[in-house]
Amino acid sequence: MLAGIGQGVAGGIFVLLFLMLGSLWYRRSMWIPVNLFATVVYGPEAYTNHFASTSWAGLALVLVMYGVAGALWGLVWRDRRPRHLLLYGAICGAITYLLLFDVFWKRVDPFLSLYAPDRQLELANLIWGMFVVHSPAMAARIESGASAAQEQELEVRSGEVIL
Numbered sequence: 001m002l003a004g005i006g007q008g009v010a011g012g013i014f015v016l017l018f019l020m021l022g023s024l025w026y027r028r029s030m031w032i033p034v035n036l037f038a039t040v041v042y043g044p045e046a047y048t049n050h051f052a053s054t055s056w057a058g059l060a061l062v063l064v065m066y067g068v069a070g071a072l073w074g075l076v077w078r079d080r081r082p083r084h085l086l087l088y089g090a091i092c093g094a095i096t097y098l099l100l101f102d103v104f105w106k107r108v109d110p111f112l113s114l115y116a117p118d119r120q121l122e123l124a125n126l127i128w129g130m131f132v133v134h135s136p137a138m139a140a141r142i143e144s145g146a147s148a149a150q151e152q153e154l155e156v157r158s159g160e161v162i163l
Contacts, residue, residue: 001074003138008070011131012063015124022120034058036116040109047115066128069096073132079139086133093129097122 019033029049038046038058046054073092082088101121105113 001071003135004070004074005067007132007135009063009067011128012066018124037061070132074135077136079136081136089129089133090126093125097125
């Protein structure tokens with residue numbers, strides 16, 4: 001699960017950067033997507049063209065949202081690496097987009113789903129899904145590191161000399 005959170009947050013950073021670059025591509029302020037997510041906490045007044053103190057809430061919301069989705073991915077896959085995992089990740093990204101923006105945000109904050117850049121979010125979520133597919137490998141590294149630390153702890157407890 002820890003590896004899923006890490007990969008989910010890394011993918012969330014990618015989503016933020018992708019949305020910010022997309023906003024610049026359309027000759028708008030790069031802070032508009034971040035501030036759109038900040039409207040969930042601070043209301044429509046947070047939807048501005050510049051970085052404001054409310055922008056931190058938008059950044060945090062995106063990272064928490066994708067971190068939780070990554071944790072769910074980590075719970076499902078743990079350290080298993082089946083064939084076609086990249087495809088499963090892309091499908092997971094598409095499902096994440098549908099659940100978040102076509103179901104959840106339409107009910108919780110219609111303002112966000114009304115002004116959200118749909119095509120950019122669809123593509124960003126597909127790529128986010130490809131980020132989280134690396135969590136099984138990371139989980140295996142975390143597990144091997146934890147077992148090595150436990151072995152070292154046992155050596156110290158047994159009274160052996162450590163060189």
